[in-house]
Amino acid sequence: VDIERLKEIDRKHFFHPTSLVKQHKEGPSMIFTEGNGIYVKDAYGKEYIDGVSTLWNVNVGYGREELAEAAKQQMTKLAYGSSFYNFSHEPVIHLSEKLASLTPGDLNVFFYTSGGSEANDSAIKLARHYYKLKGKPEKTKVISFQGGYHGITIGTTGATGIQEYKDMTTSNPPNFFHAKPHLLNCEKGDKTDPDYSESIRGIIEREGADTVAAVILETVVGVGGVLVPPEGYLKAVRELCDKHDILMITDEVICGFGRTGTMFGVENWDVVPDMMSLAKGITSGYIQLGAVAFKESIRDEIIDLSGDNFFFHGFTYSGHPTACAVALKNIEIIENEELVGNTKRLESVMMKGLKYLEENHKVTARSRGIGLMGGIELLADRDLGKEFDSSANAAVTVVDECIKRNVILRALTFGGKNIVPLAPPLIINEQQLETIFEVLSESITAFEKTL
Ligand code: PLP
Numbered sequence: 001v002d003i004e005r006l007k008e009i010d011r012k013h014f015f016h017p018t019s020l021v022k023q024h025k026e027g028p029s030m031i032f033t034e035g036n037g038i039y040v041k042d043a044y045g046k047e048y049i050d051g052v053s054t055l056w057n058v059n060v061g062y063g064r065e066e067l068a069e070a071a072k073q074q075m076t077k078l079a080y081g082s083s084f085y086n087f088s089h090e091p092v093i094h095l096s097e098k099l100a101s102l103t104p105g106d107l108n109v110f111f112y113t114s115g116g117s118e119a120n121d122s123a124i125k126l127a128r129h130y131y132k133l134k135g136k137p138e139k140t141k142v143i144s145f146q147g148g149y150h151g152i153t154i155g156t157t158g159a160t161g162i163q164e165y166k167d168m169t170t171s172n173p174p175n176f177f178h179a180k181p182h183l184l185n186c187e188k189g190d191k192t193d194p195d196y197s198e199s200i201r202g203i204i205e206r207e208g209a210d211t212v213a214a215v216i217l218e219t220v221v222g223v224g225g226v227l228v229p230p231e232g233y234l235k236a237v238r239e240l241c242d243k244h245d246i247l248m249i250t251d252e253v254i255c256g257f258g259r260t261g262t263m264f265g266v267e268n269w270d271v272v273p274d275m276m277s278l279a280k281g282i283t284s285g286y287i288q289l290g291a292v293a294f295k296e297s298i299r300d301e302i303i304d305l306s307g308d309n310f311f312f313h314g315f316t317y318s319g320h321p322t323a324c325a326v327a328l329k330n331i332e333i334i335e336n337e338e339l340v341g342n343t344k345r346l347e348s349v350m351m352k353g354l355k356y357l358e359e360n361h362k363v364t365a366r367s368r369g370i371g372l373m374g375g376i377e378l379l380a381d382r383d384l385g386k387e388f389d390s391s392a393n394a395a396v397t398v399v400d401e402c403i404k405r406n407v408i409l410r411a412l413t414f415g416g417k418n419i420v421p422l423a424p425p426l427i428i429n430e431q432q433l434e435t436i437f438e439v440l441s442e443s444i445t446a447f448e449k450t451l
Contacts, residue, residue, distance in 0.1 A: 001043055003031065003043045003044065006043065007026075007027030007028060007031070008027060010023075010028050010031070011025075011026070011028075016028075031043040034062075034063075035050070035061075035062025035063055036063040037061045037063065037425070037427060038050055038062075038424060038427060038428050040054075040408070046406065047406065048403070048406045048407060048408045049406065049407045049424070049432065049436060049439075050062075050408050050425065051407050051408055051422055051423070052409055052410045052421060052422065052424070053426075054285060055285070056222060056254045056259070056280060056423045057279075057280035057281060058284050058425050059257055059259065059280075059281040059284045059330075059334065059339065060284040060333045060334060060337075060339065060425065061426075061427040062425075066329050067283075067284070067326050067329050067330060067333075068286075069329075070325045070326050070328070070329035071286070071287065071325065071326050073325070074321050074322045074325035074326075075322050078090075078321055079321070079322070081321050083112075083318060083319045084314055084318075089319075089321050091321045091322075091324035091325045092112065092319035092324045094324070095319075095327050095328050096109075098328060098331060099291070099293065102263050102331070103264065103276065104266060104267055105272030106295050106296045106297065107273070107275075107276055107293040108293075108295070108296045109293070109294050109295070109296055109298075110291050110292070110294075111291065111292045111294070112289065112291050112315075112319035112320075112323075112324075113279075113289075113315055113317075113318060114288040114289065114290060114317045114320070115279050115288055115289070115290045116150075116151050116251070116253035116277060116278075116280060116290050117150070117152050117153045117156045117290075118151075118315065119151075119277035119279055119290035119291055119292050120150040120156045120159060120216065120249075120251060121156050122292050122313060123214075123216065123249045123275045123277050123292045123294075124142055124155055124156075124159065124214060124249075125155070125313055126292065126294065126311075126313075127142075127214040127247045127249065127275070128213050128214075129302070129313075130247070130301070130302060131213050133301070133302060133305040133306060133310075134301070134305065138210060138211055139210060139211060139213045139246075140175050140211065141175045141176070141177060141207055141211050141212045141213060142158070142159055142175060142176050142177070142212075142213060142214050143176075143177045143178070143179055143200050143212060143214070143215045143216075144159045144160070144176065144177075144178055144179070144215070144216045144217060145161050145181040145217055145218070145221060145224070146161040146178040146179065146180055146198075147162060147181060147221065147224035147225065147414065147415065148160060148161045148162075148178070148181070148216075148217065148251075149161075149162055149165075149218070149222065149223040150251055150277075151253075152165065154172075154173055157169070157172060158172055158173040158174075158176035159176055161178040161224070162223070162224060162415070163414075164414055177203050177207065179198055179200040179202075179203055180195055180199065181217075181227055181229075182227065182229050182230055183195050183196075183199040184230050184232060184236060186199030186201055187199055187200055187201050187236040187240060188232075200215055200237060200240060201240055204240065204244055204246070209245070209246065212244065212246050213246065214246060214247040214248070215237060215240075215241055215247075215249065216249040216250075217234075217237065217249070218251045218252075218254065218255070219250045219251070219252055219255045219260070219265030219266050220254070220255050220260060220265055222253075222254040222373070223412060223414070224412075225375060225412055225414075225417060225421075226368055226369065226373060226374060226375030226412075226419065226421050227368070228368050228369065229269065231269070232269075233269075234250075234266065234269045235270075235271055238271050238272075238273070241274070247274040247275060247298075248273040248274050248275075249273060249274065249275040249277065250273040250275075251276075252264050252265055252277060252278055253277055253279045253280050253290070254280060254281075254373070256278045256280070256281050256282065257280075257281030257284075257330075257331070257334060258339050258343050258426050259343065259371055259372060259373050259423065259426070260343070260371035260373055261340065261343045261344035261347050261370065261372070262340065262344070262371075263340055264276065265370075268370065274298060275292055275293065275294040275295070276292070276294075277291070277293075278290060278291045278292075278293060279291070281330075282327050282330070283323060283326045283327045283330050284330050284333075286330065287320075287322060287323045288317070288320075288323060289320070289324070289326070289327055334426070339426040342426060342427070342428075343371045343372045343426050344371065346371075346372055346428065346430060346433055347369070347370065347371050347372070349430050349433050349434065350372060350422065350433065351367075351369055353374075353434065353437035353440075354367035354368070354369055354374050354375075354376055354437075355367060356437065357376055357437065357440060357441055357444065358376065360441065361445070361448065362382070362448060363378050363379060363380070363382070363388075363394070363447070363448055364376050364377070364378060364379075364382070364444060365377050365378075365379045365382040365385075366379075369422070372422075372423060372426055372428070373422070373423050374422040374423075375412075375419050375421045376419065376420050376440075377417065377418065378394040378398065378418040378444075378447075379418075380392070387416055387417060387418065388418055389416075390416065392418075394447065395411035395412065395413055395418035395419060395420055396411045396413065397446075397447045397450065398411070398420055398440070398443050398446075398447045399420060399443075401442070401447060402439055404443075405439045405443060407435070407436055407439040407440070409421070409422065409436075409440070420440065422436065422440075424436065
């Protein structure tokens with residue numbers, strides 16, 4: 001393979017998702033060619049541990065022939081089948097039954113998309129439609145977190161609370177509000193807290209519950225910095241939503257399918273939302289699929305209140321047969337190999353590794369994690385909580401050092417923060433996880449030497 005030629009063609013003709021100016025000038029820094037287990041190879045044949053499951057999605061690891069076989073069989077049997085109107089097909093029926101057996105509470109009805117953004121967009125539309133049918137068309141507002149990420153469509157850019165994404169357009173959609181994450185006391189009603197006006201509760205009071213359709217939150221905030229909710233937080237939001245007749249939507253695009261040591265993240269806190277969005281781990285990234293799980297009671301109310309043709313919302317690829325067949329096989333792997341149990345077991349190794357980093361480096365602070373989802377922050381002065389200025393390129397430098405040492409990690413640098421997340425495939429073993437921490441520690445040391 002002529003790698004330089006590939007790079008040049010890429011530079012010339014491929015506009016990357018989340019593009020860097022650097023790539024448009026220099027071409028891609030890495031061209032992936034193969035994957036096996038927790039390892040990926042680049043065009044030069046160099047092998048790396050994938051410490052973040054690429055985009056937090058390759059939960060069962062690479063090179064699974066069973067998934068390729070499931071796709072092949074379905075494509076050969078029925079390559080495509082619509083499930084619009086009153087049509088259906090076998091894979092979508094079987095997947096829906098399987099998901100219903102796994103999702104908490106009565107989240108037993110599923111609408112399908114091709115990814116997480118479409119799932120969240122659909123959930124928001126569904127919430128607004130629901131209240132319109134109930135004679136409350138003014139209930140349209142949506143509250144999410146500052147720093148939360150829900151996707152990249154126009155609607156979900158509204159819900160996303162990361163300014164860098166919002167800055168892409170001068171016309172973000174109206175009726176989206178952003179609360180500070182995890183203000184437990186405020187959500188429980190403590191009005192003396194100085195942050196109260198920025199809490200979900202404060203926003204509901206200010207805007208009026210009659211105008212709010214939904215609260216949408218990542219169960220554990222991912223891209224915004226791996227923020228695990230404090231004990232009791234999700235329950236407090238659940239109670240708030242119940243009190244004000246507002247739908248609670250949890251975004252489980254990252255947390256779903258084992259990542260946090262339970263099949264779905266909300267199970268850690270024993271909370272059942274009204275809707276839950278799923279994507280990524282549903283197929284471990286082998287093929288595009290997303291879903292909105294919602295309560296049977298909501299489905300029943302929508303049907304009761306609607307005419308014959310009641311939900312004008314569906315994608316050509318909603319419930320694509322091949323994607324559903326792959327999802328079913330992927331879930332079978334997660335169950336047969338007890339990957340949720342493996343994740344739970346390795347949580348202590350993850351937390352120990354993060355603590356080690358925190359205690360052995362000058363620039364590390366605020367480690368956090370759950371299951372196989374962890375994060376560590378880099379600070380210029382951790383006693384003062386002082387962040388690095390952007391010229392230090394802290395997280396990017398650490399991640400570059402990791403890549404030199406054959407471990408792929410990712411830098412989260414939104415809002416001036418420097419966070420290195422960890423989210424390896426759920427098939428990882430203890431020794432491999434420790435290798436990631438050794439490399440990360442060496443890489444932080446290399447960065448510290450530049451200061
Ligand atoms: N929600 C969360 C929590 C995510 O992390 C992401 C993607 O990273 C999305 C939604 C958007 O999903 P997609 O990129 O599949 O549209």
